[in-house]
Amino acid sequence: DTVLTQSPALAVSxxxxxxISCRASEGVNSYMHWYQQKPGQQPKLLIYKASNLASGxxxxxxxxxxxxxxTLTIDPVEADxxxxxxxxxxxxxxxxxxxxxxxxxK
Amino acid sequence: xxxLVESGGGLVQPGRSLKLSCxxxxxxxxxxxxxWVRQAPTKGLEWVASISYDGGSTYYRxxxxxxxxxxxxxAKSSLYLQMDSLRSEDTATYxxxxxxxxxxxxxxxxxPGTMVTVSS
Numbered sequence: 001d002t003v004l005t006q007s008p009a010l011a012v013s014x015x016x017x018x019x020i021s022c023r024a025s026e027g028v029n030s031y032m033h034w035y036q037q038k039p040g041q042q043p044k045l046l047i048y049k050a051s052n053l054a055s056g057x058x059x060x061x062x063x064x065x066x067x068x069x070x071t072l073t074i075d076p077v078e079a080d081x082x083x084x085x086x087x088x089x090x091x092x093x094x095x096x097x098x099x100x101x102x103x104x105x106k
Numbered sequence: 107x108x109x110l111v112e113s114g115g116g117l118v119q120p121g122r123s124l125k126l127s128c129x130x131x132x133x134x135x136x137x138x139x140x141x142w143v144r145q146a147p148t149k150g151l152e153w154v155a156s157i158s159y160d161g162g163s164t165y166y167r168x169x170x171x172x173x174x175x176x177x178x179x180x181a182k183s184s185l186y187l188q189m190d191s192l193r194s195e196d197t198a199t200y201x202x203x204x205x206x207x208x209x210x211x212x213x214x215x216x217x218p219g220t221m222v223t224v225s226s
Contacts (some may be wrong), residue, residue: 033212035151042201042216043151049209086151090210094167097151 002026004087004098011104017075020101022087024068031091032070034063037100038083046085047072079105108132108215110202115220118192126220128185128202133215135183136160139205142176142187143213144198152198155187156205169195192224 003025012018022032034047045054047063050070062073074081082105087098114126126142141156155176156165164176175188185202199221203213 031210033209035213042218043213044216045212045214048206048212048214054214088151088212090212095153095211097153099150 001094002028002089002092002096004089004096006085006087006098006101008099009102009104011106012077013106014079015076017073018077018103020072020074020085020103022065022070022072022098024070024089026092027067028089028091030066031089032063032065033088033090034061034072035086035088036081036083037086043086074103077103077105081105108204110204110215110217112200112202112217112220115200115222117223117225119226120193120224122192123188123190124192124222126187126189126200126202126222128217130183130185130202133204135178136180139207139211140176140178140185141203141205141213142185143201143203143216144196145201145219146195146198149198154200156211157185189222192222194224196222197224198222 005023030050032050035043036046037043051063064071084100084102086100109131111129118124142154144154145151157176161178173191177186199219201219202217204215206214
């Protein structure tokens with residue numbers, strides 16, 4: 001299976017820019033997607049196919065990357081962005097998720 | 107507004123069975139592939155199974171093949187997951203999701219989940 005590696009946690013101050021990385025163990029073309037999961041809630045789609053913003057998602061969120069290295073950027077970060085962020089690939093079977101990056105606000 | 111509501115979770119002993127249901131509304135159910143994704147306590151997300159528009163094709167992760175069965179009833183806008191021979195490692199919150207086949211499959215809408223605990 002394709003393993004997606006994310007940093008476990010990040011802490012940033014409101015108003016700053018944060019980049020959350022996801023590295024795949026093998027190429028996934030541009031078929032990487034990002035989700036936000038707030039405590040006690042279900043995941044929510046943020047970005048699909050590397051850089052496409054899902055409906056209703058603020059333009060503060062953006063995605064980039066291809067091949068094995070991908071980035072989710074939030075600029076500027078707001079207090080409401082406290083959550084865990086997961087990447088997911090759909091190029092290789094089975095579809096797999098990263099372990100998640102917990103974003104904390106200082 | 108798309109709504110997915112799971113039910114049927116609970117505490118079950120190892121080796122026993124449980125059937126999860128998902129009631130869908132706010133969209134044309136038969137136009138979507140559907141899937142179950144699970145999340146063990148304090149762990150990451152794991153795709154479990156998916157099903158085609160008419161139920162004619164089903165897909166499973168290796169660890170549940172032969173034990174879990176995904177099905178759907180388009181007339182009732184409902185998705186199901188029959189789980190047999192349950193193991194402790196199946197303990198998780200199970201989410202019902204739509205599966206968007208553009209971009210080879212991402213999960214665009216999620217229900218709030220139902221918790222399954224497998225323990226004696």
